Amino acid sequence: MSIKNPDSEEITQIYSRAKQGQKQLAGLSVKQRLKYIVALKEIILARKEDIIDRIQQDTRKSRSDALISEIFGTLDHLSFLCAQAAKGLQDQKVKTPLALMGKKSRVFYDPLGTVLVISPWNYPFYQAIVPITISFVAGNSTLYKPSEITPLTGLVEDLLEEAGFPKDVVQVIYGKGDTGSALIDERPDKIFFTGSVATGKKIMAQASQQLIPVELELGGKDPMIVFEDADLERSTAGAVWGGLTTLGQSCTSVERLYVHDAIYDDFKALLLKRVGAIVQKVDSDGDADVGAMTSDLQVRIIKQQFDDAKSKGAAILSGENWDGEDPLIPPIILEDVSNDMLVATEETFGPIIPLYRFYDEGEVVDRANDSEFGLSASVWTGDLKRADRVARALVTGNVSINNVMLTEGNHHLPFGGVKDSGIGRYKGVWGLHAFSNTKAILIDANKNNIEANWYPYTKTKYQLFSEMTEGLFKGGIGGFIKFALAGTKLESYSNKVGKQGRK
Numbered sequence: 001m002s003i004k005n006p007d008s009e010e011i012t013q014i015y016s017r018a019k020q021g022q023k024q025l026a027g028l029s030v031k032q033r034l035k036y037i038v039a040l041k042e043i044i045l046a047r048k049e050d051i052i053d054r055i056q057q058d059t060r061k062s063r064s065d066a067l068i069s070e071i072f073g074t075l076d077h078l079s080f081l082c083a084q085a086a087k088g089l090q091d092q093k094v095k096t097p098l099a100l101m102g103k104k105s106r107v108f109y110d111p112l113g114t115v116l117v118i119s120p121w122n123y124p125f126y127q128a129i130v131p132i133t134i135s136f137v138a139g140n141s142t143l144y145k146p147s148e149i150t151p152l153t154g155l156v157e158d159l160l161e162e163a164g165f166p167k168d169v170v171q172v173i174y175g176k177g178d179t180g181s182a183l184i185d186e187r188p189d190k191i192f193f194t195g196s197v198a199t200g201k202k203i204m205a206q207a208s209q210q211l212i213p214v215e216l217e218l219g220g221k222d223p224m225i226v227f228e229d230a231d232l233e234r235s236t237a238g239a240v241w242g243g244l245t246t247l248g249q250s251c252t253s254v255e256r257l258y259v260h261d262a263i264y265d266d267f268k269a270l271l272l273k274r275v276g277a278i279v280q281k282v283d284s285d286g287d288a289d290v291g292a293m294t295s296d297l298q299v300r301i302i303k304q305q306f307d308d309a310k311s312k313g314a315a316i317l318s319g320e321n322w323d324g325e326d327p328l329i330p331p332i333i334l335e336d337v338s339n340d341m342l343v344a345t346e347e348t349f350g351p352i353i354p355l356y357r358f359y360d361e362g363e364v365v366d367r368a369n370d371s372e373f374g375l376s377a378s379v380w381t382g383d384l385k386r387a388d389r390v391a392r393a394l395v396t397g398n399v400s401i402n403n404v405m406l407t408e409g410n411h412h413l414p415f416g417g418v419k420d421s422g423i424g425r426y427k428g429v430w431g432l433h434a435f436s437n438t439k440a441i442l443i444d445a446n447k448n449n450i451e452a453n454w455y456p457y458t459k460t461k462y463q464l465f466s467e468m469t470e471g472l473f474k475g476g477i478g479g480f481i482k483f484a485l486a487g488t489k490l491e492s493y494s495n496k497v498g499k500q501g502r503k
Contacts, residue, residue: 004174008182014143014171015186018114021168022141026111030086033137037085040133040163041078044071051155055125058150060282060292060327065246067286070125073409077130080411080428085137088429089436096442098483099472104443109436111139113189118180118203120195121147121294122249122349128156131192132170134426138435140190141169143183147195148176149295187212190435194218197347197420204423215424215434217251217416219347220375223368224254224404225358225390227381228262234402235380236270242378242404243353244278244331247290249298251421252376252398252405255348258356258364268317268335268355275318275331293327293350302329302350305343309334309352312341317355347373361386365393375421378404397421450498452490458497464490 003010025033044051048071055066092107115135119127124146135142146152157172173179177199184191184203187210193203194217207214224242226235242254259267282291293299303324310316319332329351337344337354344354358364368377376398379387384401391399397417398407408415414425426434452465464486471482 003171005179006173006175006182011182011186014173014183015114015188017168018141018143018171021166022111022113022139024166025136025141025169026139028139030089030137030139033139034082034085036163036165037078037081037133037137040129040159040165041075041082043159043162044075044078044129047159051125054152054155056282056291058124058152059122059294061246061294062281062288062291063283063286064288065291069246069250070123073126074129076409077126077411077427078133081133081137084411084429085432088432089138100442102444102446104445106441106443108439108441109138109433110439112435112437113140115140115142115435116180116183116188116191117142117144118191118193118195119144119146121149122246122251124150124152125155127194128152129159131194131426131431132156132160134431135192135435136165136169138432140435141171143171143173143188145173145175145180145183148174181206184212189213190215192217192426192435200422215426216422217424217426218375218420218422219349219373220251220253220417220421221255221345221347221371221373222252222376222378222396223256223258223371223394224378225364225368225380226257226259226263226267227361227379227383227386228260229382230263230380230402231382232263232266232270236267236274238378238380238404239271239353240274240278240331244275244290244351245405247293247329248351248353249294249349250405251347251349252408253349254353254378254404256344256356256368256371257353258358258367261357261359264357271355272317272333275333278331280328280330290331290351291328293329296327298349299325299327299329302348302352305341305346305348305350305352306332308342309337309354312338314338314341314343314354319351345371361390365390369393369395372420373417374419375417376400376405376407378402395419397425449491449495452494454494454498456497456502458502460493461490461497464493 052066055070089109094105096103096105117131132142160170184206190213191207192215197218200216200218204214279289281288314337315335317333317335319330322330332352334354374396377394377396378400379390380402381387387401400406407413411428414430415427416422416425467486468490471479
């Protein structure tokens with residue numbers, strides 16, 4: 001079901017239907033829910049060319065970009081769910097400490113209820129299907145609000161209906177920011193938002209009024225660090241793709257490129273050669289590397305950063321002929337970028353790559369960490385010990401070593417950021433658990449005894465509990481024997497005094 005610009009009464013009805021649908025969904029096992037995921041996967045695979053057409057209409061991406069980032073990524077995610085979700089959501093046995101001997105401990109992953117998903121405009125298909133299906137498999141009903149810029153109107157609900165999804169477990173609500181705000185006012189059980197830092201903060205502030213938990217996947221200013229022993233061919237190719245995929249309209253794209261002084265000039269020459277070979281157009285046959293900017297607002301942001309950098313002395317190594325209006329923004333490589341420039345500190349979300357020279361490891365780590373963002377990074381070096389050391393030192397949620405933007409391609413890894421880049425982790429089992437109520441269970445089969453920590457408290461109980469405590473935490477054979485003897489006496493005495501009372 002889909003609704004456009006609902007009023008307050010319609011939003012109340014939306015939630016009512018969602019709650020009814022969730023009751024039906026909660027009655028299905030995870031394996032039963034996965035049958036719908038299998039059907040959806042098969043439908044997407046069969047209709048992929050038509051879906052790519054729709055993606056291109058809304059986003060102006062190149063066709064290959066839409067195939068790789070949206071279709072392949074979505075199918076890979078659905079395959080992961082089919083293979084791993086049942087295991088990831090099954091009841092988990094956990095250890096029970098010695099002091100609770102005779103009891104059993106479990107973790108249940110129950111549905112949350114109704115989840116509100118608000119998605120961005122840069123990956124409108126992937127960022128719709130991934131959170132919707134995680135939420136669905138976890139047993140939740142989902143209210144999905146796409147971006148008004150790339151709504152893919154009718155596509156998501158059409159695919160879900162064809163796959164036979166139960167009625168009302170997923171509802172698509174179209175509208176602008178005020179629609180999202182109104183949906184939050186009705187108090188969903190969780191909010192999953194992907195988008196800008198500014199909007200994320202507004203959502204978090206509104207959610208906090210009702211203590212609604214939020215998952216925020218926000219922006220980045222992601223550094224790529226290239227050491228002197230990195231392979232030039234591979235690292236320059238990675239830099240071009242990492243900075244320009246989706247024409248830079250990705251939260252994990254390369255926005256700061258740090259290159260060691262020893263290879264800086266050679267790296268720059270090869271980088272510019274590769275950039276000059278980029279084929280840019282909104283194609284229909286897959287024979288283009290990048291397309292156009294999706295959002296006219298984002299074009300204006302790129303122009304602002306570009307003009308600001310020029311006015312403050314940045315050297316323009318490529319893209320100098322862009323007119324500031326054409327959404328087919330050419331790759332722009334900048335040099336001599338200073339920290340007072342907007343492009344140095346603010347998220348760009350477009351095809352501008354500032355190129356920096358560095359001299360040693362400590363310096364570049366400090367510079368990479370000097371940011372309000374902390375979403376992703378990449379480290380390029382032949383020395384894997386150094387790569388490990390640098391990866392640990394970077395204050396970020398994700399690091400690719402000798403690759404770029406790749407952690408999000410492995411659904412066995414969590415994804416999320418620190419600082420202004422967001423809150424929480426999703427994808428993989430982390431995503432399944434993020435969309436679940438993680439419930440602790442302790443089972444005591446003892447139907448008759450009175451527990452040692454229950455009333456009444458007496459001098460004798462105090463002495464026995466003290467001896468048991470000393471034995472348990474002292475350690476060693478002697479400590480264990482003392483614990484066992486005192487514990488046995490304590491259990492017997494507590495049961496007796498608990499039933500008979502003080503005498």
